[in-house]
Structures are given as structure tokens and as C-alpha cells.
Amino acid sequence: MTEESIRVLVVEDHHVVRQGLVALLKVVDGIEVVGEAADGVEAITQFRKQQPNITLIDLRLPRMGGVDVIQRIRMETPQARFIVLTTYDGDEDIFRALQAGARAYLLKGMTSEELIATIRTVHAGKTYIPPAIAQRLAERMGTEELTPREFDVLEQIVHGKSNKEIATVLEITEATVKTHINSLLGKLGVTDRTQAATAAIQRGIVPLESLRKPTP
Amino acid sequence: MTEESIRVLVVEDHHVVRQGLVALLKVVDGIEVVGEAADGVEAITQFRKQQPNITLIDLRLPRMGGVDVIQRIRMETPQARFIVLTTYDGDEDIFRALQAGARAYLLKGMTSEELIATIRTVHAGKTYIPPAIAQRLAERMGTEELTPREFDVLEQIVHGKSNKEIATVLEITEATVKTHINSLLGKLGVTDRTQAATAAIQRGIVPLESLRKPTP
DNA sequence: CATGTTCTCCACCCATGGATGGAGAACTTG
DNA sequence: CAAGTTCTCCATCCATGGGTGGAGAACATG
Numbered sequence A, B: 001m002t003e004e005s006i007r008v009l010v011v012e013d014h015h016v017v018r019q020g021l022v023a024l025l026k027v028v029d030g031i032e033v034v035g036e037a038a039d040g041v042e043a044i045t046q047f048r049k050q051q052p053n054i055t056l057i058d059l060r061l062p063r064m065g066g067v068d069v070i071q072r073i074r075m076e077t078p079q080a081r082f083i084v085l086t087t088y089d090g091d092e093d094i095f096r097a098l099q100a101g102a103r104a105y106l107l108k109g110m111t112s113e114e115l116i117a118t119i120r121t122v123h124a125g126k127t128y129i130p131p132a133i134a135q136r137l138a139e140r141m142g143t144e145e146l147t148p149r150e151f152d153v154l155e156q157i158v159h160g161k162s163n164k165e166i167a168t169v170l171e172i173t174e175a176t177v178k179t180h181i182n183s184l185l186g187k188l189g190v191t192d193r194t195q196a197a198t199a200a201i202q203r204g205i206v207p208l209e210s211l212r213k214p215t216p
Numbered sequence C: 001c002a003t004g005t006t007c008t009c010c011a012c013c014c015a016t017g018g019a020t021g022g023a024g025a026a027c028t029t030g
Numbered sequence D: 001c002a003a004g005t006t007c008t009c010c011a012t013c014c015a016t017g018g019g020t021g022g023a024g025a026a027c028a029t030g
Helices: A015-026 A040-050 A066-076 A091-100 A112-123 A131-141 A148-158 A163-170 A174-188 A193-203 B015-026 B040-050 B066-076 B091-100 B112-123 B131-141 B148-158 B163-170 B174-188 B193-203
Strands: A006-011 A031-037 A054-057 A081-086 A104-107 B006-011 B031-037 B054-057 B081-086 B104-107
Touching (some): A006 A112, A015 B112, A040 A066, A066 A091, A091 A104, A091 A131, A104 A112, A148 A163, A193 B193, B006 B112, B040 B054, B066 B081, B081 B091, B163 B174
Parallel strands (some): B081 B104
């Protein structure tokens, strides 16, 4: 081959998926996998060492989340290019990943061709967001941002707390809790707390895993 | 090698994951990948054709779900052995997969060693459930089953319907809706509808995808 | 077939949650 | 620094949701 290969770093904690990506890319002309990482911290180390052209990265990672990794690396190396590769976990993460500087967003259900084409596209300096994702983002654009306090309250709602309990935890009056609720219901475009809870989970505002036991 | 290889069928819709599994198993002595399928219908076709010893199968599949595939195949071939391989989608699916006759249940975050060991274990006629999963199942055992009507109501709750709306949809009185709610709250071990909604999503009783637009 | 169990249904009472209006603190922006 | 904006906070009013008791239908089981 005549040109330089595109140097790719693969960051993904699931062994089989990482293995799949590497196996897939290994046989492609013009693409070279120069490193692998299974968590966020390792990702940063590998990046510094390998200085890849493209970093393929999952958002859900042990030790340090994908969004944080992207932000961190881009502080040192602003020209770093990221392709976020994840199963769908709600719009929230997509949004933050793009803000952090990701150039493309792919669902794990993509085809090999799609992946390879996207790597080339991003390496060429362009961006790529699949239509389905783009549409979701567009919908999300219209929605207002929650204030920190509203977020606190929403989190408690998702965790099944009553207004009285929320008031105690946040050390405010029950009446105030209701104000925040009223406000966030409007912003989320829903009419009661139950809808707020499911919307929050669905959009990834409050992660589903947090429901298990913690945040009492 | 002296013995027959274990013939494995891989059923998985995500390309990279399937690729990863195949790449991973290809290099293992004594294991042979005899087929691949990207959806439930194809899985059945491939099974009939290849008669694998072990079928590695995801539960979330296009066209026909993994649980249905397992049931269907085991009607024709009761000795068929399945290893369910999935990201965690709530206890409900696990439970039904095991009831349908799956011998093992692995999360996609597993190591290669774990996967290979499990294939050998299941081929030897044993079963394998990871400790984390086993614990969840044990917890679930104590819980009572919801009645059909209670399930109907729960579904509506998750979709953000008020008692009045639920009453209309199910063509019963609001008072009756409340009775069912009271009953299901007890069975789920929660104290209000919001907790019921999140619990339902978490356990996979009501799938998260159904929240998008349908079931009006 | 009689008895117990389970499911579905309903009415009433009281606690909780949502809507509204409004005040002061903190943070822009001209 | 003055005017506007935003956020946080609170009180009061009314709608909705949850708790309790109880009746009839459908089913299983002795």
C-alpha cells in the first residue's frame, strides 16, 4: 500500500466486543490497531503512548467514563479524533460525548462496512452521526436544561422517594420540593412524577444501574 | 487432537460481537464454530442444518426473541444445549430463558476464559450460572407472581397513565384500578406507583423500549 | 357438590402530590 | 450600579393516589 495506515486505538471493556473490533479491523487495508484499552485510565495511558489518529471508544467504562476520557485527552491533544461506539443508553450521553468533542457516534449494531467507512470519514476530518441518532438529538434540542436543584429532585424521584423524604434529604421544605417538581415536569414535557422517572431513565439522565441499592 | 470438536452455533445480531465471538472461538482447540445467525428465524434454520452441540445465543434478537428460539428448538431437539449470552436486561428474561431450557447464562462482559470454560462445562452436561446472576435469581424466587390484570395495570403505570386513564383503557372503575395497584405494590415490595414503574423497568417486566411511543 | 382459594371488581376515607402565586438571593449585561 | 434574568425557596388550594374492607365469579380440591 502507498499511504500511511490510519492508527486506531480501541477502548472497550467487554472482551468479546473488543476482540470483535480488533479482528474486524485487522483485516482492513489502511487501518492499523495500535492499541487496546479495557478502562478509562488505561485508555489515557495508551493514547499518550500510541498517539493514534482515531480512538474508538465506548462510553460505559470502568474507572473513568468515556466522556471524561474524551475531555481529558482533548485538553492535552485537541486534534484527537474520537468515534463513540456504544449500545444505546439514552440521549444524555450522546449529547455530552459530542460536546466533549466526539466526531462520530455509532451503535454497536452497526455493520463492519459502516464502521470502516466511519473511521475513514472521521480521519478525513469529517463527522458522522447516524440518522436515527441525529433525529433524537434534534428532538432533544428543543428541551430546556434542568437546574442543579431540579436534577437533585429528579434523581430522588427516580429512586422512589416521596416529597417529604426528598425535602429531608435536600434539607428544604416539602413545598419547595413541589416547586422544583413542577418546574422539571414542564421541562421534561411530562405531567407527573412517574412519567418523569421513566423519562429520566429512558433519556439516561439518571442511570438505571443507580437504582439497585445506592443513593439512599 | 484426538477427540471430536464441540460444534458451536453463534446467534447474535450485533456484527462486532458476533465477529468477536467467532474470532475468539476459532483459535480454541476442541471448539468449532459451525454456523452463525443474526436473528431468531435464521437461528432455527442454522440449527436444523448444523445440529450443533452448543448454541450460543443472545436474547434480544430481530424477528424472533431468544427465549422463543430456545423453546422452539427444544421442542424438536430436546437435548439441544444453550448458553445465553447477553447484556443485562433485567431478571425477567434470565428467568424465562432458564425455564425455556438454557443451561448457562453469561454476561457480555465475561472473559474469554469464562466463555470457553462454560462451553466445555455445558457440553459436559452441566450448567453454569454466574454468582451475581444466581443471587438475583434467588432474590426473585421469594417474589410472588403478578396476576394478568395486575400486569396490565403495571404496564399502564410504567407508560405514565393516571388511574383514571388506566380505568378507561381497561374498562374498569378507577376504584378497581386502585385495588390492583395496591396488590401489585405489595408483590413488588414497593410503596407507590413511581417505585413500581422503576422496579418494573429494572426487572425487565416491562421493557424499556416500549416507552418510546407505542402502547397508547 | 361443597369448601376454600384466587382473581376481579367496587366504595369510602385520608394522605400525598401537582398547580399557582409570589419573595429574596445570585448572577448577567448594558 | 441598575435592570433584567434565573434560581431557589415557601405557603395555600384542589386533584389524584394509596389504604382498607368487602362482594361475587371462577377455579381447584377434597
